[in-house]
Amino acid sequence: MTAMKIGVLAMQGAFAEHIQVLREIGIEGVPIRLPRDLAGISGLILPGGESTTMRKLVDRWALREPIEHLIEQGTPVLGTCAGMILLSRRIVDGDEPVFPVLDIDIKRNAFGRQLDSFETDLVVPLLGDRPMHAVFIRAPVVERAGPAVEVLARLEGGRIVAVRQRNVLATAFHPELAGETRFHSLLATMAADHDEPGEGSGPARRPAPSTASGSPDGNRRAASS
């Protein structure tokens, strides 16, 4: 599994930060801009950013169906903040869902505007006793979690901010901004267990050179992250 690759949706948002965290745990993160980029990935991350922007770009570049298909096939996926919104079955302010795979009701900007963004420490029992530092930026919150949904973390006061349902992990906060690698490691473990590559496996599954040294373009991206 040394050549495992995890895709990071790269429409808009903090995708470079996720690729950096993956690099820290020894996994190649692949930016996903077009359906063909999904070939050969073992897991997928939907990053933070603006969910309204990402949903439009996902449709414009025909990524909705292939990504939904991957998730339905059991490919592990992690959504953070806007990524969590994209994975929710019901969005409280009325927007249509994008990948309706998590049986949760999600409220966008649940804490208010930027002035209400905050940092705190959370306990995520699944990931150990050591508290997790969590950065919430114009963050959503889970207002209802269905019976099949495992609640992974709550704020003091009980609001749900991290969940898992089968192969889908989602957080309302940004582990990638806090030097936190445990969610990414969990995703990688789930991806290794799933052991079925994304569609169009074959040539793209051969061990690829790392992006950092692969091409001038790879260097440029790494430098600007």
Add this chain to the structure above:
Amino acid sequence: MSTETSTWATKKGLAQMLKGGVIMDVVTAEHARIAEDAGACAVMALERVPADIRAAGGVARMSDPALIEEIMHAVTVPVMAKARIGHFVEAQILEALGVDYIDESEVLTPADEAFHIDKHQFKVPFVCGCRDLGEALRRIAEGAAMIRTKGEAGTGNIVEAVRHIRAVQSGIRALAAKREDELFTAAKDLQAPYELVAEVARTGKLPVVNFVAGGISTPADAALAMQLGAEGVFVGSGIFKSDDPARMARAIVQATTHYDDPRILAEVSKGLGAPMRGLELATIAEADRLAVRGW
């Protein structure tokens, strides 16, 4: 730790969430909806786009708070607004309105020719303009949580934006190549704090997100900025001064995502109608240039 709001991580973090996106100038709630619908990751609420500010002359100030609030109610993406350089009371007012980011902007007429706003005193994050690395680091030292290269706003001419992003990027590369004992003099030459200079030398990048602004008016302009190292773009007059703003806005959003794919850039650039007319820089007198405001 207990729960803390308005930390450096949340201020800088919002800019990280805007990366790879397009922030559009809007002057009405209707514009704001068009921008959001086209895929803008944030909007800049103001009374006049820079091209009109340039044409109108006179003193350009913070926009009417009623207009800013109307725009805040019209969209769910973050809303930014501009305060004059050094006008910390305009910034206090914008913070009281609850805008998501304040742009301490050279597009407005400066209120102070010696001091920028002490941005550490605010809970709301700030973005500031720069023309080179030293100016970027001075703004960050004052508390800016995001930087944009200035370009020359309201011209529809990319030439100054290219000059400024190149200056920042080559400044970073030059620092990264220095020995540690050379950084003290580098800090003196850049007129920037040593700690920030040393950080840039070590990491090879600015400590905050860097967008390009000032003159972007086509999808190709946006992609050029991105390929030169921008992490996203501001488009001011370029959208609502074009023939078909909704279409131009969508195309610039697509080009910013796919900035390194020329075939997609060709596709999204087709049939957009006329971009804004634009100004040749040589026709703008030194006194009428906006980028030289700020220090």
